[in-house]
Amino acid sequence: MRLSVAAAVATFCAAILLHPLFEGGAWFWGSFGAVLTVLAASAISGRLSLPAWAAGLLSLAGLGIFLTAAFAGDKAWALVVPTRGSVAELAGLLGTGWADIQRFAAPVPGDNPGIALLTTGGVGIIAVAVDLLAARLRRAALAGLPMLALATVPATILVEPIAWWAFIIAALGFTGLLVADGRERVGHWGRAVLVRRTRAATMPAPHESADTRGLRLSGKRIGFAAIALAVTLPAFLPPLEPVSFFTFGVGGSGSGGKGNSIEIPNPIANLKGQLDLPEPRTVLTYTNNDDVPRYLRIYSLDIFTGEEFTMTKPTGTPENRVENGLLPPPPGLGGGVEQVSVVTTIQVSDDVRKMEFLPLPYPPREVRADGDWRADESTLMVFSTRDNATGLRYEVATSDPQPTAQQLRSAPRPQRGPESVESRYLRLPDDFPADIRELAHTTVEGADTDYDRAMKLQEFFTETGDFRYDLRTQGHSTSALRDFLLSSKVGYCEQFASSMAVMARAIGIPARVAIGYTGGKKAGDQWVVGTNDSHSWPELYFEGVGWLPFEPTPAGSAGQGSAQVPLYARPQPTPAATSTSPTPGSTARGEDLPPGQEAGRNPRELDDREARLGNTGLPPEESTPLIVNIGIGLAVLVLLLLVPAGVRLVTRSRRVRALSWKVTAPADELTARVVAGDHPSVAAAWAELDDVLYDYGMAREPSETPRRLAQRLAQQYEFDAGAAAALSSIAATVERALFARDPGEIGPLGKDLRLVRRALAATVTRGRRIRAALLPPSTLRRMRSMGEGLLDGFDRLEGIRLRRPAR
Template identity: 25%
Template sequence: MTTAARYVSLAVTAALAAVAGLAFHRVFGYGPVVPVAAVAAVVPTLLAGLLSGPRRKGRPWPLWLSLVLTLAAWAGTCALTVLRPALSAGTLPRTLRDGVLSGWKEILTTLLPAPAEPRLLVLVHVLVWLAAFGAAEAALRTSQRALPCVPVLAVWTVALPLGVDGPGTNVPLAAVTVVLIAVLVLVRSGESDAGPAWRPLALGVPCAAALGVLAYLVAPVVPVGADPYDPREQVQAPPPQQRDGVSPLDRVGGWLLRPDQVMFTVESDRAEIERLAVLDAFDGVTWSSTARFVPTGSRVPEGPERRRSHTTTQRITVRDLPGVWVPAPDRPRRVEGMPVVADPAAGTLAAAEPLAPGRSYTVTSVVPEWTAEDLEDARVARDAEARAALELPWGPGATSEPVQLDEFERFAAAATRGATSGVQKAAMLAEYLKRYARYDVTAAPGHGYRHIDYFLAEGRRGTPEHFAAAYALLARSVGLPCRLVVGFAGGKRAGGTVQVRAGDVMVWPEVKFEELGWVRFNPLPDNARRSEDSDAVAAGESAQRLEQAQKNAASPRQGPGPGEEPGKRAAVTAAPDEPTPWWVFASVAGAALVLAYVLAALLAPALRGRRRRAGPPAERIAGAWRQALDHLADVGLDASRTLTAQEVARFGASNVGADAHGELDALGDLADRAGSASSPPDAAAADRAWRHADAVGRLVTAKAGRPRRLRRRLRPRSLTGR
């Protein structure tokens, strides 16, 4: 391999290492990763190139010296780039240690994209640096063609699992990697020192580019039989945390007594209901959250797929909202301007520290929408989450079942008598409570068994806390999985913003249905939460449409609608779940085989020609003669016969032209002398032989035409050279 080819290999290995580093974009995003990957790929490659220069007698510097110097260079480069903030703060050793030893685990317990913090980015820096250094040393110190790719592929084995749940795709980067690997192999399998270095690339680079385009186009349609391996499933999630010492549900009564206190302000094009906390666990006395909060850079994972939804973006500024719960519409997808932790299951947000007045953030949410048609066919969920939302524990320290449970069951059965579906049962229960009790903000707070029993049996007046908690207990007693949500609805417009006040607090129950997920129900009387202010803001169009759809569902359904046949809707919704037909996989496999054959048939002659040009001069001259015979086969030369040089020259004159006779005659003379001379031929003779062979190829192309030669290349015999 020529010296120039080795140094060209360094540029390719640096590009491979940088592309492998960019694969971490699903973890951090392109912005933070691009400068880290570029520096970590270029600097060790340049260092390896400088140390590979001749020290004495053409020998490079020893490998141990390269190792020592690259470690020192990595420490300095990392401190001045990625860890520069830690260097300024005097925490460099601790940050470096945490990043190298535990950065990967913190990434696995963080919702992607992860925050671009130095202790996390140092993992990318060290992996790309080691890959670039290893690839460069392998390219300079070995003659193996593909060996320099191994360290780079090791980076991919780390980047792909860490970013399996992140946004975006690595298919374009994988296609570029395929192209660069092919180019590297072509460069390192070039001619000897006597041959030009551009010949392997003339055909190889276009073919490598075609291979990369093929990989990019085929990757999205390749059938995959299983979900990708996610190492986050093997990492123990953090335990449920009580993010706030006081539950938001316990604050509702106090907030309602100070209705004009501004909790936060919202800048948005449309009004939405703001969720604060999801309370899904009940112990007989209090409702609490089992949320498993994990850090996130800005993204919140998607929830269950919705049939209909709309996207909304809000700018929220905290005023007098206590605690750490962060309000946002359901379901938040991106939060910017404030570091938060998120519960991947419910989508609720919390701050690391109690909220401070004046703190602002921007949240983008995908708000689900439901229609009466969606609710008509919904069935009550029965998964693990739904079964947990059916529990009615006896209470802390209780040794017997509370008497209130039987009373709740009788009450709920009476309220839902005549219901024929889960949705109808849930809607009828909400409508019953609206008419059964009065809304009263002065009612004593409390949501345990005794409090709700008093609310239903004697008091019959209460706040959103009582109505929602009563609904949840009654719903669970008749088999409806239910949880509570604390949030805010409405507000008061002041200029371009909406002031969400303490009096706008809401508590509502949610029931889980198959395919629909958690659906909100409103058991509050119609006169609740209505402000007399002329500038009051309604709860939102989506909430109003949902309540209207539930009121319609509360009435017994009178058979199928106009023009609708029974069972027709079920057939429509089941269609997407049908398995992919076998012929789709067969077609993809057939197309892949055809493309693979075409690429192999086009590459085989080029690879044979490259092998024939390599080796001692005598072998190169013999290879030039065989190359000329292959050219003449395109115009009818019978390769199965053994012909003399004179016979081949006469065939060329009669079928190609007089110019071919002269080229073949001179080439045949060189081949005869190389096989019979007492002294071996020199490199100049081999170069002349290949000039004659290339001239024959050009003459045959002019005579036969490129289409004819291309059709011959596609024959099976072209793969074997016969």
């Protein structure tokens, strides 16, 4: 029974690792009930002495009954007995839960019935496996493999590491299972005798079994030490640079600047999941120096597979760390286009999970963020393989291009070649439907320039094509694209952005799809961006200007109310319109700026010429000098090393205060069982003398009386008359307090103790005195005693019996 209980506790401790994946506690109680059910089935199996295979089947049957009662009781017979209807109900919930897990991002709603069923059933199955391996097959170490599956789920899904307290709980649960298994094995040698660890040696009676406490104590010390090292050691290790031996991480500094790349989630699925949330959640807030909202791009998708847009895995060399200064220049952006310099401060919400790419206005020129963030040279996406943006506050400087329609009309076609922009961003599958290609050419018929063609494509989706916004769409295949463009004409931002990008490629304009957030809504002095502001838009390439966003999603769409058309992409801009409507992805013209602020100049007094050339960045950061950081680190290390010395000083000062007290008691108030603790000055003097002896390596023998100790020290170290008399006085006072019926008046012992301490210090080397002051062995001995006391508590728990043993 002990192993069954230990297996259940270990499983539930490991299940606590799942807590960051859920909101609410429904999953917790469901998992708890499943583990208890498996424990009850294991107890029945043990009572009936069933074979291992039968015990496993009984546990699975019990788990099935629990799941039926908890999730399909209204369709079961007597609320617990499974029926055809209850099985169908559970199967439907499993399908719904699986679909919801694919749709939601962590943390998922814990009160969702389908998700709760999946979690409860999964934890229950792991509990069955752990119980079968540990309690039936007696393979407790192998039982750690099913529990490891519970740890890999959050480690795989979440960016941030497992919480230290959750790891400790899970590790303690597994250690307890190993201890219980070891005790069962040792118990086969004979009856284990639990003996409290005291200063006096205690031997078992001749008829009792050998004491195995040393074996158990060593195992526990190893287990607890391993857990402590696993939690604390990583905090003191410096971060290591990924090397090319591994297939994960960021690019190294090999030839061509290419290297390993980051594994990323599906951006489109993540976008759809955020838009499907029942209630919007705040993702981030931001402020900038011209108070104009901007699109914040996260991903840049450049590959069209024929079914959907995906992205080439970004690479970032160590030279492209954002901490190194300016990012690589924006592809295609020349010096003949007006640019407006903007500094934006972004604060990501603490509730955001798994954000490995920074939301940034395009094109970023400099980013200041804590952590190892790097820029992909071709797309300027900023990402990290070690850090995540949860709760991160960072700054980004951008130089937004402000092209005119005439500049875009006169932009030359991109140069052709295998490595050119055109070859990468014009690529379409060989089986690309001819009717969609024909639709693209028909839509832009009559347009003479790429800019005019892009405008006709945008107008096709927003005005002339009778398209409608709706989130209730499915599929990304070619048939779904054809249905969206030629038949249903109903979709959400991802369909509009992908379709315009595909049609742009079909007519010869390099195009890609961006995924991120719109500018959000103004709240006070900042802009607030929520999950409902998740958005996708196409970016088209113009030589000399670079990548520019367009907006094909119909205006005023539900859930996309903050989507706006850029100034250069508006069919008939008027002074009135440009003075009141902010632009996405680029800043406003001079007439849009607040009074007193010039176009192309920000409040940080950046040079106007540098602003137009894009050579702007964030203001210098006042960082702490390296020598100061080293000094702070050394000071912290010294303080940690001086903790035992500080504890020793506090203890000594407390005892010194007690040495000045006098204790006088009548004879009729004392008995023969008086202890030194009843006299504060005596107890303090004796404890301090004992610690001084231990610190100087002169520990008192357990069999020595106070008088015998005084005689030995005086003779062995040749004390002078004063020191010998002081030591004899302390010894006589201690004996009198311990054994005399009437100890009489006990005066202050401080002076005698000081004489003895000086005499003892004179007999040892200077190194011993320094060690006694900085790293006192007496304090370390107390710390070890506290640890042994904790292990004693586990011994007492092990001694608890659930039932009285048979006589």
